[in-house]
Amino acid sequence: MLRTVNATRYVVPLREGGSLPAIVEADDLGLYVVKFRGAGQGILALIAELLAGEIGRALGLRVPEIVFMEIDEALGRNEPDYEIRQLLKASSGVNLALDYLPGSTMFDPAARDTAPADEASMMVWFDGYTQNIDRTARNANLLVWHRKLYPIDHGAALFFHHDWASREKKIDSPFAEIKDHILLPWAKEIAKAAAIAHEKLTEPVLRGIVEIVPDAWLEAIPGNVNVAERRAGYLRFFVRRLQASAVFEEEAIGAHCRLI
Ligand SMILES: Nc1ncnc2c1ncn2[C@@H]1O[C@H](COP(=O)(O)OP(=O)(O)O)[C@@H](O)[C@H]1O
Ligand SMILES: [Mg+2]
Structure with missing residues (x-):
C-alpha cells in the first residue's frame, strides 16, 4: 500500500516537463514532484506512472517513493498564475507524487x-x-x-x-x-x-x-x-x-x- 499525504503548498513548477509537474510540499513536511490528474495527459499517465513505477521497484530499481497526494480545492485559490490555478482546481482529489530528490x-x-x-x-x-x-x-x-x-x-x-x-x-x-x-x-x-x-x-x-x-x-x-x-x-x-x-x-x- 502507498502512503497518502496532503498538499500544503505549491512550491514551483518544473518547466521542462510536458505534463506540468511541480514541486509541492505536503503535511509530512516532505517535498514531492506531483503528477496532476488535471494535466492534459489525463488519468492514463498517472496510472502508467504508478503501475510501471511499482513494477520497477519490485525489480529492485531505485524508483523514488511514490505516494498519493490529496489536493484540496483551497490549495490553488491564491495562486497568482492563472494556468497553475486552473491546474490545481482540476486536480482536487487524489494525485500521484514522487519523493523529490534535491540536487539530482x-x-x-x-x-x-x-x-x-x-x-x-x-x-x-x-x-x-x-x-x-x-x-x-x-x-x-x-x-x-x-x-x-x-x-x-x-x-x-x-x-x-x-x-x-x-x-x-x-x-x-x-x-x-x-x-x-x-x-x-x-x-x-x-x-x-x-x-x-x-x-x-x-x-x-x-x-x-x-x-x-x-x-x-x-x-x-x-x-x-x-x-x-x-x-x-x-x-x-x-x-x-x-x-x-x-x-x-x-x-x-x-x-x-x-x-x-
Ligand atoms: N523525484 C524527482 N526528484 C527531482 N527532480 C525530479 C523528480 N521527478 C522529476 N524531476 C524533474 O522534473 C522533470 C519533469 O519530470 P518528469 O517526471 O520527467 O515529467 P514529464 O512527464 O513532464 O517529463 C524531470 O525531467 C526532472 O528534471
Ligand atoms: Mg520527463
Missing part, C-alpha cells in the same frame, strides 16, 4: 555518467517489458543522485492502454524502440536480468501492484469498461507479457550487440 542531475553520457551492467540491463528489461519509449538520449528520465541511478517518469509507459481494445495484440510486441534506450550500451547482462525479473515478478506481486490503482482513477478512464475488467486486463497483460518475454529480450540483446 539527469543522466548524461556526455558528462561521463556511466551505469553498472547489472543495473543497466535490468533497466532495459524493465522498459522493454513496460514498453516505455521515454528513456532516450534526448530525454533520459534517469536521475543521478549521490552517484546512484533513479528512474523517473513512467507516464508514457504501457502504451497499450491508450487503445484498450487492441491490447492483446501488444502482449508479444518485440518493442523495437529499445534500440534508442540510453542505457543500452551498458546493458551487457540482459539474459541475467531477465532471469532475476522472472523470479521477482510473480503473479501475486503483479496482482498486488495492480490492486493499488484507486477505483476512482479507473472510473475516470473514458470508455465503458468497468473497474474490475480494467484491473483484470492490466494483470492479464503483465502476466502474459512475462510469459512472452523472450520476444522483447531477444530484441534488446540484438540491439545491444548491434551497438558495439
Whole structure:
C-alpha cells in the first residue's frame, strides 16, 4: 500500500516537463514532484506512472517513493498564475507524487555518467517489458543522485492502454524502440536480468501492484469498461507479457550487440 499525504503548498513548477509537474510540499513536511490528474495527459499517465513505477521497484530499481497526494480545492485559490490555478482546481482529489530528490542531475553520457551492467540491463528489461519509449538520449528520465541511478517518469509507459481494445495484440510486441534506450550500451547482462525479473515478478506481486490503482482513477478512464475488467486486463497483460518475454529480450540483446 502507498502512503497518502496532503498538499500544503505549491512550491514551483518544473518547466521542462510536458505534463506540468511541480514541486509541492505536503503535511509530512516532505517535498514531492506531483503528477496532476488535471494535466492534459489525463488519468492514463498517472496510472502508467504508478503501475510501471511499482513494477520497477519490485525489480529492485531505485524508483523514488511514490505516494498519493490529496489536493484540496483551497490549495490553488491564491495562486497568482492563472494556468497553475486552473491546474490545481482540476486536480482536487487524489494525485500521484514522487519523493523529490534535491540536487539530482539527469543522466548524461556526455558528462561521463556511466551505469553498472547489472543495473543497466535490468533497466532495459524493465522498459522493454513496460514498453516505455521515454528513456532516450534526448530525454533520459534517469536521475543521478549521490552517484546512484533513479528512474523517473513512467507516464508514457504501457502504451497499450491508450487503445484498450487492441491490447492483446501488444502482449508479444518485440518493442523495437529499445534500440534508442540510453542505457543500452551498458546493458551487457540482459539474459541475467531477465532471469532475476522472472523470479521477482510473480503473479501475486503483479496482482498486488495492480490492486493499488484507486477505483476512482479507473472510473475516470473514458470508455465503458468497468473497474474490475480494467484491473483484470492490466494483470492479464503483465502476466502474459512475462510469459512472452523472450520476444522483447531477444530484441534488446540484438540491439545491444548491434551497438558495439
Ligand atoms: N523525484 C524527482 N526528484 C527531482 N527532480 C525530479 C523528480 N521527478 C522529476 N524531476 C524533474 O522534473 C522533470 C519533469 O519530470 P518528469 O517526471 O520527467 O515529467 P514529464 O512527464 O513532464 O517529463 C524531470 O525531467 C526532472 O528534471
Ligand atoms: Mg520527463
